[in-house]
Amino acid sequence: MTPPTAADPALRGAFLGLLRALAAARALDPEDLEQQVWLRAAAERRASRPAARLRALTVQEFRRALAEAAELARSRETAARLAARTPAGDAWPEQRTLAAERARELRAAVARLPARCAPLVAALLESPPPGYRELAERLALPRGSIGPTRAHCLACLRRMLPPEWER
Numbered sequence: 428m429t430p431p432t433a434a435d436p437a438l439r440g441a442f443l444g445l446l447r448a449l450a451a452a453r454a455l456d457p458e459d460l461e462q463q464v465w466l467r468a469a470a471e472r473r474a475s476r477p478a479a480r481l482r483a484l485t486v487q488e489f490r491r492a493l494a495e496a497a498e499l500a501r502s503r504e505t506a507a508r509l510a511a512r513t514p515a516g517d518a519w520p521e522q523r524t525l526a527a528e529r530a531r532e533l534r535a536a537v538a539r540l541p542a543r544c545a546p547l548v549a550a551l552l553e554s555p556p557p558g559y560r561e562l563a564e565r566l567a568l569p570r571g572s573i574g575p576t577r578a579h580c581l582a583c584l585r586r587m588l589p590p591e592w593e594r
Contacts, residue, residue, distance in 0.1 A: 441478040442485050449489040455496065456560070459570050463488040466571070495574040502581070503556060536587040544580035551577065 446464065450457035464484045471480070537548050546566055550557055563570040585592075 438477055438481065442481040445482055446485045446489075449485065453489075453493055453496070455489070455492050456570070459559075460485070460488055460492055463492070463571055498574065498578070499559075502551070502577075506552070506554075506556065532588070536584055539587060540580060540583055543576065544583055547573070547576060548580050548584055 442464070443461070446461055447457050449455070450460050464481060467484045467488065468477075468481060471484075533552075537545055537552070540548060547562065547568075550562055550565065557565065559570050559573050562568065562573050566573075568576065
């Protein structure tokens with residue numbers, strides 16, 4: 428038997444309602460979630476009880492998407508905390524100099540990142556950071572790969588920065 432495909436409308440209808448309800452409950456993109464479910468279903472190559480398996484995959488991918496959204500929220504909170512620590516325009520000259528030096532260090536580290544990471548991290552440093560859909564279009568990356576790529580790139584960046592940046 429062949430694995431389930433989106434070409435079977437009855438099979439797609441068996442889980443699409445659940446998928447849309449889950450996506451709407453947490454403001455996730457239903458198209459992105461559906462794409463991830465079909466990718467997982469195709470990778471598994473299971474053919475027995477495809478409707479039940481698609482429902483299970485939908486729930487698993489929903490949980491993964493929630494975790495990814497929570498990670499994105501945490502990274503935005505971290506960026507906001509870093510921005511709050513940046514001195515305002517009326518800061519002491521020493522503070523402005525240190526902030527400028529820190530910004531130069533960060534830009535230099537971002538420039539040394541692998542070619543795939545530099546534009547992604549630079550975009551994440553924008554205020555406000557763009558959403559996954561905009562990042563996918565701008566960087567020509569599949570939306571489903573942005574989260575894992577972001578995690579990899581930020582880990583590379585952390586290794587490049589001095590330990591005092593970990594505060």
